[in-house]
Amino acid sequence: xxxxxxxxxxxxxxxxxxxxxxxxxxxxxxxxxxxxxxxxxxxxxxxxxxxxxxxxxxxxxxxxxxxxxxxxxxxxxxxxxxxxxxxxxxxxxxxxxxxxxxxxxxxxxxxxxxxxxxxxxxxxxxxxxxxxxxxxxxxxxxxxxxxxxxxxxxxxxxxxxxxxxxxxxxxxxxxxxxxxxxxxxxxxxxxxxxxxxxxxxxxxxxxxxxxxxxxxxxxxxxxxxxxxxxxxxxxxxxxxxxxxxxxxxxxxxxxxxxxxxxxxxxxxxxxxxxxxxxxxxxxxxxxxxxxxxxxxxxxxxxxxxxxxxxxxxxxxxxxxxxxxxxxxxxxxxxxxxxxxxxxxxxxxxxxxxxxxxxxxxxxxxxxxxxxxxxxxxxxxxxxxxxxxxxxxxxxxxxxxxxxxxxxxxxxxxxxxxxxxxxxxxxxxxxxxxxxxxxxxxxxxxxxxxxxxxxxxxxxxxxxxxxxxxxxxxxxxxxxxxxxxxxxxxxxxxxxxxxxxxxxxxxxxxxxxxxxxxxxxxxxxxxxxxxxxxxxxxxxxxxxxxxxxxxxxxxxxxxxxxxxxxxxxxxxxxxxxxxxxxxxxxxxxxxxxxxxxxxxxxxxxxxxxxxxxxxxxxxxxxxxxxxxxxxxxxxxxxxxxxxxxxxxxxxxxxxxxxxxxxxxxxxxxxxxxxxxxxxxxxxxxxxxxxxxxxxxxxxxxxxxxxxxxxxxxxxxxxxxxxxxxxxxxxxxxxxxxxxxxxxxxxxxxxxxxxxxxxxxxxxxxxxxxxxxxxxxxxxxxxxxxxxxxxxxxxxxxxxxxxxxxxxxxxxxxxxxxxxxxxxxxxxxxxxxxxxxxxxxxxxxxxxxxxxxxxxxxxxxxxxxxxxxxxxxxxxxxxxxxxxxxxxxxxxxxxxxxxxxxx
DNA sequence: GAGTTTGAAACT
DNA sequence: CAGTTTCAAACTC
Ligand SMILES: [Zn+2]
Ligand SMILES: [Zn+2]
Ligand SMILES: [Zn+2]
Ligand SMILES: [Zn+2]
Ligand SMILES: [Zn+2]
Ligand SMILES: [Zn+2]
Numbered sequence: 001x002x003x004x005x006x007x008x009x010x011x012x013x014x015x016x017x018x019x020x021x022x023x024x025x026x027x028x029x030x031x032x033x034x035x036x037x038x039x040x041x042x043x044x045x046x047x048x049x050x051x052x053x054x055x056x057x058x059x060x061x062x063x064x065x066x067x068x069x070x071x072x073x074x075x076x077x078x079x080x081x082x083x084x085x086x087x088x089x090x091x092x093x094x095x096x097x098x099x100x101x102x103x104x105x106x107x108x109x110x111x112x113x114x115x116x117x118x119x120x121x122x123x124x125x126x127x128x129x130x131x132x133x134x135x136x137x138x139x140x141x142x143x144x145x146x147x148x149x150x151x152x153x154x155x156x157x158x159x160x161x162x163x164x165x166x167x168x169x170x171x172x173x174x175x176x177x178x179x180x181x182x183x184x185x186x187x188x189x190x191x192x193x194x195x196x197x198x199x200x201x202x203x204x205x206x207x208x209x210x211x212x213x214x215x216x217x218x219x220x221x222x223x224x225x226x227x228x229x230x231x232x233x234x235x236x237x238x239x240x241x242x243x244x245x246x247x248x249x250x251x252x253x254x255x256x257x258x259x260x261x262x263x264x265x266x267x268x269x270x271x272x273x274x275x276x277x278x279x280x281x282x283x284x285x286x287x288x289x290x291x292x293x294x295x296x297x298x299x300x301x302x303x304x305x306x307x308x309x310x311x312x313x314x315x316x317x318x319x320x321x322x323x324x325x326x327x328x329x330x331x332x333x334x335x336x337x338x339x340x341x342x343x344x345x346x347x348x349x350x351x352x353x354x355x356x357x358x359x360x361x362x363x364x365x366x367x368x369x370x371x372x373x374x375x376x377x378x379x380x381x382x383x384x385x386x387x388x389x390x391x392x393x394x395x396x397x398x399x400x401x402x403x404x405x406x407x408x409x410x411x412x413x414x415x416x417x418x419x420x421x422x423x424x425x426x427x428x429x430x431x432x433x434x435x436x437x438x439x440x441x442x443x444x445x446x447x448x449x450x451x452x453x454x455x456x457x458x459x460x461x462x463x464x465x466x467x468x469x470x471x472x473x474x475x476x477x478x479x480x481x482x483x484x485x486x487x488x489x490x491x492x493x494x495x496x497x498x499x500x501x502x503x504x505x506x507x508x509x510x511x512x513x514x515x516x517x518x519x520x521x522x523x524x525x526x527x528x529x530x531x532x533x534x535x536x537x538x539x540x541x542x543x544x545x546x547x548x549x550x551x552x553x554x555x556x557x558x559x560x561x562x563x564x565x566x567x568x569x570x571x572x573x574x575x576x577x578x579x580x581x582x583x584x585x586x587x588x589x590x591x592x593x594x595x596x597x598x599x600x601x602x603x604x605x606x607x608x609x610x611x612x613x614x615x616x617x618x619x620x621x622x623x624x625x626x627x628x629x630x631x632x633x634x635x636x637x638x639x640x641x642x643x644x645x646x647x648x649x650x651x652x653x654x655x656x657x658x659x660x661x662x663x664x665x666x667x668x669x670x671x672x673x674x675x676x677x678x679x680x681x682x683x684x685x686x687x688x689x690x691x692x693x694x695x696x697x698x699x700x701x702x703x704x705x706x707x708x709x710x711x712x713x714x715x716x717x718x719x720x721x722x723x724x725x726x727x728x729x730x731x732x733x734x735x736x737x738x739x740x741x742x743x744x745x746x747x748x749x750x751x752x753x754x755x756x757x758x759x760x761x762x763x764x765x766x767x768x769x770x771x772x773x774x775x776x777x778x779x780x781x782x783x784x785x786x787x788x789x790x791x792x793x794x795x796x797x798x799x800x801x802x803x804x805x806x807x808x809x810x811x812x813x814x815x816x817x818x819x820x821x822x823x824x825x826x827x828x829x830x831x832x833x834x835x836x837x838x839x840x841x842x843x844x845x846x847x848x849x850x851x852x853x854x855x856x857x858x859x860x861x862x863x864x865x866x867x868x869x870x871x872x873x874x875x876x877x878x879x880x881x882x883x884x885x886x887x888x889x890x891x892x893x894x895x896x897x898x899x900x901x
Numbered sequence: 902g903a904g905t906t907t908g909a910a911a912c913t
Numbered sequence: 914c915a916g917t918t919t920c921a922a923a924c925t926c
Contacts, residue, residue, distance in 0.1 A: 567906080
């Protein structure tokens with residue numbers, strides 16, 4: 001499998017990178033104009049912000065529209081792609097895939113809820129029909145790798161196929177159709193997923209999501225930073241990386257391109273460009289961040305190289321020609337490329353370009369959801385918003401990361417990434433070990449092989465130290481048997497792609513394998529809808545953000561550590577144990593099981609709320625979560641920024657918290673999960689709405705957001721956070737998410753548009769650094785900026801390693817975010833108060849998830865989700881970058897990616 | 902850096 | 914849902 005897959009990938013990649021071409025589109029020019037590296041801030045302000053920020057409020061809606069358009073566009077692209085690729089599709093493997101794929105895709109779509117979307121796409125696109133679309137993807141793959149090899153899709157999926165090619169594929173399809181509910185089938189699913197991505201339907205969703213994501217990233221980045229050119233690269237890389245993903249990613253990308261081209265043309269382009277540039281500029285940093293966020297979409301990290309090209313292509317495509325280009329790219333490039341390139345075939349749909357977010361691919365999923373809804377324009381718009389938001393977030397984050405990282409040395413990565421980007425990542429991307437998904441189920445065997453391969457490729461990287469954290473402070477994993485597709489992997493669990501710094505072997509948690517990652521996520525979510533929800537929630541609803549109030553949703557089960565070591569998740573997240581904990585002899589310094597406000601005690605608000613009531617822990621948590629998210633965010637911000645608590649966090653533990661990988665990436669939620677989540681989200685959102693002033697829109701949005709999860713919170717945060725308080729402390733704040741952008745987007749989008757809902761799901765993944773879940777206190781939160789001084793956050797305390805990031809982010813955020821946030825806030829909530837701008841931020845999807853996750857409670861508050869934090873960890877930077885860089889590196893080897901090189 | 906401990910995640 | 918196994922991190926040396 002590996003081999004086959006890999007080869008496939010390779011083939012794909014190469015093409016993709018090469019093919020890409022295109023770029024003519026205005027965007028291109030745009031980008032070119034923009035220097036790749038524009039100053040981050042400046043760029044942010046200019047690009048990012050401009051679009052995002054200032055526009056945001058006003059813009060938001062418009063953009064949204066644009067975005068939507070893009071999504072549509074994307075769809076069209078699919079067809080084109082398909083057509084172009086079809087030839088390849090012919091490949092046997094592909095055929096299988098197609099068939100299966102289609103079904104799978106559908107399934108996936110269904111799961112995602114994007115099905116409609118895809119259809120839309122198709123319709124938009126052209127004629128070809130879904131099948132064709134599907135075929136396209138396949139073709140793509142095929143082209144790239146040819147049957148056996150076929151890259152992307154195949155890779156992951158195919159790998160499977162390779163094993164059992166046709167039949168399996170069919171089976172898979174069937175299964176998928178059924179839906180696969182089964183996890184087992186995951187592999188199949190994955191296959192299906194991949195296919196799905198490829199497929200029009202799926203693609204549509206995916207594309208949408210991706211687009212969003214990508215756009216987000218891109219957009220954000222661009223806007224914020226304005227590195228368009230680079231950014232693209234990044235995207236490309238990511239995309240490229242995983243063929244399988246690519247398919248999906250490609251789709252997304254296509255969408256983006258389309259969107260860009262079609263919709264706004266300039267704007268769209270801008271966005272796209274910007275993002276691209278951003279990536280580039282930011283280099284590693286951005287990538288990291290972006291990647292995460294973007295990653296999914298773009299494939300953030302790892303595969304960037306190809307993606308860039310793709311991106312470029314895509315951008316250009318904005319115009320009609322684009323389609324062709326796109327096709328080409330598709331064919332040539334692997335999935336990723338495809339995505340990137342996407343072009344606007346359609347135009348028709350034209351849309352917007354929203355950027356797909358390749359990187360975020362995962363997110364995309366969520367997006368996808370949105371798409372369906374949208375179908376019409378609305379959804380897309382939302383998506384766009386989301387993306388934008390995300391991008392912004394990312395960008396900011398990324399930027400910060402980049403900066404930080406660069407400073408740190410990450411620069412290398414970034415640089416590398418850049419360079420790598422240029423390179424053709426394909427090879428790397430494809431490593432494909434087979435689809436990760438498969439691995440488990442069936443593949444343990446494969447896995448091994450994969451591993452070997454991966455390792456093989458990984459070779460280099462493998463990253464440095466196994467230590468959990470990178471220099472950056474981001475966490476990184478060291479997974480050896482799980483391919484980073486299980487919750488055992490901190491990166492995966494955090495919803496972020498593995499970074500270069502990860503020392504994992506056979507890693508599939510990279511943008512290249514976005515499809516696989518998403519599928520896997522979905523499977524896991526199917527089991528446990530809250531699996532990716534933030535683990536830490538604030539107890540009280542609003543208010544307090546304080547860290548103190550935060551708690552683990554699930555609680556710990558410590559038997560021997562007395563919750564005094566990091567073995568305890570509660571302690572690790574810098575939160576006290578709650579009634580939900582089943583620990584023995586709890587001595588958690590942050591608060592023992594029965595106490596509520598342990599440390600914080602300050603939590604005042606909590607108090608208010610009560611923890612006492614505790615009622616269900618969950619509920620509280622949920623509540624908290626909701627708020628918490630906000631809080632945490634705020635807290636973080638505050639911490640960071642504000643003096644108030646900051647110290648606390650820092651002091652507490654910076655370390656503790658943080659480990660999470662930085663990645664921002666987030667995958668989105670799986671459709672399924674999304675759905676479920678959504679519902680919950682909806683609730684939450686609703687509640688949030690209630691709570692906050694936000695407009696009614698929120699509700700819808702919330703749903704969508706929910707998907708987004710991460711993103712959503714921002715709103716909440718704003719509302720909540722600010723509102724509440726700040727309180728302080730929180731030290732730990734665990735995880736908060738940086739993600740903001742997404743949230744913002746989400747919120748906005750949601751607000752603006754209507755239905756998209758599903759989209760968000762995808763977003764959820766975004767993530768930040770893994771470590772964070774807990775939140776690191778610092779970083780994550782920061783964003784939010786608490787009312788107090790948001791900005792500060794970083795400054796000082798930042799205790800956690802991630803901090804830099806945060807800071808950077810925060811700054812960025814502030815600059816960039818603000819607008820967005822504002823928009824969001826304005827729209828939604830209004831944010832609360834204080835926090836203005838900054839905050840918004842974003843957190844990440846995770847939050848949403850969490851909320852959702854929080855099960856009961858969380859759901860309600862739509863916003864909540866947010867909080868959770870997903871993010872916490874470290875935000876981004878490191879991770880993402882790492883991967884990104886990895887990507888680059890890896891690009892060479894597909895494996896790498898996994899490996900990171 | 903190897904080896905042990907730990908508790909969550911995954912699996913049955 | 915409980916019990917067991919697997920896993921990777923946290924911790925120890
Ligand atoms: Zn891992
Ligand atoms: Zn990792
Ligand atoms: Zn990994
Ligand atoms: Zn414990
Ligand atoms: Zn506990
Ligand atoms: Zn305890």
